[in-house]
Amino acid sequence: MRDRLCSKVGCAREAMSTLTYDYGDQMAALGPMGPAGDPHAHDLCAIHADRLSVPKGWVVVRHETLRT
Template sequence: MRQRVCSKVGCAREAVSTLTYDYADQMAAVGPLGAAGDPHAHDLCAQHTERLSVPRGWVVVRHETLRT
């Protein structure tokens, strides 16, 4: 299986999360790496996941993986 890399230009680190946008609701959702590459989603490395910023007025929803 091929490793997925961060979607940010110039970044070659391994992706650990997936980012999607809902423009109508001015919301960005970040969660665990999606099962398959989605052309409407952006895979991010740990560094870019932590540094994520959105336009003023937008909400960021972070979905965490449950640990048992």
């Protein structure tokens, strides 16, 4: 299986999470890697996920995975 790369232009790091938007609710959801090939999802590396910013008035929901 080939690793997926960050969707940010010019970034060649391995993606660690997937970002999706809900424009109607003005919400961005960042969580574990989603299925490959979803045209409405953006894979992000850890650095870009940490730096995520959204438009004023939007909410960011960060889904954390449990680590054992």
